[in-house]
Amino acid sequence: MTVENASAPPSTRRPSAERAAALAIQHLLSRQDAQGWWKGDLECNVTSDAEDLLLRQFLDIQDKKTTHAAARYIRGQQREDATWATFHGGPGELSTTIEAYVALRLAGDAPDDPHMAGAAAWIRAHGGIAASRVFTRIWLALFGWWKWDDLPELPPEVIFLPKWFPLDIYHFACWARQIIVPLTIVSAKRPVRPAPFSLNELHTDPRLPNPSRRLAPVNSWDGFFQRLDKALHAYHKVAPRRLRKAAMSRAALWIIERLESDGCWGGIQPQATYSLIALRVLGYQLEHPVMRAGLASLDTFAVWREDGARMIEIAQSPVWDTSLAVCALADAGVNPDHPALVKATDWMLGKQILRRGDWAVRRPGLDPGGWAFEFHNNNNPDLDDTAEVILALRRVQHPDPVRVSAAIRRGVRWSLGMQSGNGAWGAFDVDNNSSLPGKLPFCDFAEVTDPPSADVTAHVVEMLANEGRSADPRTQRGIEWLLTEQEPSGAWFGRWGVNHVYGTGAVVPALIAAGLPAAHPAIRRAVTWLRSVQNDDGGWGEDPRSYLDEDWVGRGTSTASQTAWALLALLAADERESEAVERGIGWITLAQREDGTWDEPHFTGTSFPGDMSLSYHLYRQVFPLMALGRYLRAVQQGQSVCGTSDLPR
Structure with a gap:
């Protein structure tokens, strides 16, 4: 997608952003299922x-x-x-x-x-x-x-x-x-x-179909x-x-x-x-x-x-999509007691997993309380979904706050108990980082272990900060791990999204929410990197080939979701008045279609880095709306937007 004239003056930016947000809100609300959930198609390869x-x-x-x-x-x-x-x-x-x-x-x-x-x-x-x-x-x-x-x-x-x-x-x-x-x-x-x-036509030499190695x-x-x-x-x-x-x-x-x-x-x-x-x-x-x-x-x-x-679909993502949709709508100014948000909360509360699964092999004494990605997956809740659901629940004014608070307490306790030994968090398991399984001849495709990642750790840290636990030693260990994982360029690797734009877009808001000042050297390096990889059209993009080829890091066609991730980081870093943010918001507003949606054929999700990429069809709707909402709030309040820590609890 090519978007021109994204560099319009700030004086004209706010009305365009407000209109874009209103259209996106209307569209997203129209896509909610009667039971309360959202789900976009999850596209993989053939x-x-x-x-x-x-x-x-x-x-x-x-x-x-x-x-x-x-x-x-x-x-x-x-x-x-x-x-x-x-x-x-x-x-x-x-x-x-x-x-x-x-x-x-x-x-x-x-x-x-x-x-x-x-x-x-x-x-x-x-x-x-x-x-x-x-x-x-x-x-x-x-x-x-x-x-x-x-x-x-x-x-x-x-x-x-x-x-x-x-x-x-x-x-x-x-x-x-x-x-x-x-x-x-x-x-x-x-x-x-x-x-x-037969498949003789697919052998280089049909007489020797199984050459020895x-x-x-x-x-x-x-x-x-x-x-x-x-x-x-x-x-x-x-x-x-x-x-x-x-x-x-x-x-x-x-x-x-x-x-x-x-x-x-x-x-x-x-x-x-x-x-x-x-x-x-x-x-x-x-x-x-x-x-x-x-x-x-x-x-x-x-x-x-x-x-x-x-x-x-290789999988279905209703819990993930619903939590992101609630956060996006709340960020964009939808009333916290809006019926759609309350209905979504009821549905998410019903999806909390209260039985032990495979994760309990490494944490046998830990009480359950996480959320999974799918409609039905009681055996493998994950830290990413759990963190995002809790962030979403805190944005909603529910008629039964006691029930919501109890669910959040269980989720926080489970998340803290799933911290790995190095202070970070993996997606599903604790300390699942042995290098030996991947060396088996059987395992020549995809990741076979679940070591901690910057994006998952960032989401957990942001959630803990939002719960008033920034000073908790366990949160501090997560922060320290994130700081050590920053790459020399200033970016963070993205395990579950493409790639450094995703990782950086997750980590910067989390660190700011946890109390790091916008002037912190790690934040400034991240801002400098994001500015350096912004496309000429004002957007951001990163090709999945960046997992295998450094020449693609931060490079790719501008997409709605990746532009939004970069903006979330820049807005958290108090860059609301910067040229980079203005151009990014300009790209978002100009790329929007008349029905309030964005087109995004490119794959910006990751299943296995370098092996399997994903296209979350709802990413192109929720993340731009989230960025627009935080931008408008920052402009209105005249202060930085640091993710979620400033929301009432």
Whole structure:
């Protein structure tokens, strides 16, 4: 998007900002569900859509309508060079392109169709199937397109490892262990469903589809784990039958215990997919209650578009979206007792998790009280959602303040108890930062641990400051950790949003809310960095490639959400009268459409840095409104806006 004339004089800026905020408020209120929540689509790359079709083929539950609609969506995401990318505007990616190609072949597209032949040629030119990631080759092995012997081994006996062992399942992040446990069963059973066609056209040499790989030096971690994998392959052939059966039974029980009330597993599509495959290969019939519930949940991830295409959400974000929507509306001046905010509060209160989950393995004595991201995920609440929900609850004047205060106390207590040893906070677990799980040959894609991050820690620190706990030693440790994590440029890394603009936009308001003055050197360095990466059009943008290539740090097409994040930091740092803020507000107001919305095709959310990006469709609505509201309040009050610490409690 190109926005011109964002440098209009400040005298004309406020009326434009007020109009933009009013339109955005009207639109956002109109999108609230009758139950009180907000949720935007959560867009990923087409691997979710491809794997959904592969799952249906494996389970023999495919139907023409679903297949046709999914294929329509996958085709619509193909790039001009016949590849598929992992984010809007990104380069072609091998494994994503392979999975999309295979899914379209299952849907009936012929290999000599121009769009298919072009994709196959590109795949071969980039190493073919043999160069794809392990998870892609696992999917292909399910149909005999790849040999199980040529995949890393992951024995189900890992379920018996004690919790202190460096590679037990609780040393993996919650999202990883809920995929790894099912895949240990699949790895042990090695199922193969007859493939309806060959994939010779995706091999660089069909006569040698599984080329051997050279071993790394024995004195390196890669070399050690490669040789361990060879030993595990040998063990697969001689594993005691009784022990293996017991391990698979324990793993199956572990999976079933984590089935949510809506039939899904943690509200995450890949976890549901792999759990269904594991149970099926163990002999669970499709009519089994667990299987029926899991299969029914698959459709909840589907978004049917007006053109007849069907997109799969990798997860759903109602708790996160609702808390952000409440904060944005409150920041923009909506009355704290507005019926929409009260209804949203009631819904959020009902989503507080009051039972122990996997997090209790490391914190067995801690009482529950967190919130999760999804509609149903009682096992894995997270610190990010918990912090934002509490910030949102404090913005609302609810008719039952005692109930609200009790929920907040539980959430604060749980958050403090989930602090890691270094003083910071991870998303789901405590001290989940071992480097060993990621070195397994099995783990060549995405993050498999959950170490503390600057953005999550910032949100928790901001929440604690808002609760009057800035002087608490635990909050102070979080502040100290954030200060040490600032990069030489002045920015902070963004783990769950793209990227340094997101991290800096989270940390600066948190530090100011916690009592750091705007003149603090860390704040000034952050302000200087944000000014230096502002685009000529007045907005901010950062491409997901910044996770892998430093040349992209702070660089990218201006987007509504990223411009808002930069503005939130600058406004907190008392930069309301600066040229950077005026130009940023100008970009926000000029980029808004007549219906009060913003367009944002770019991906500004992050699932796994460098591997999987996300597009939260509500980000483009809530964050610009939040920035406009704080800007207008700053101009009206003639003072800095420091996030939330100045709101009445």
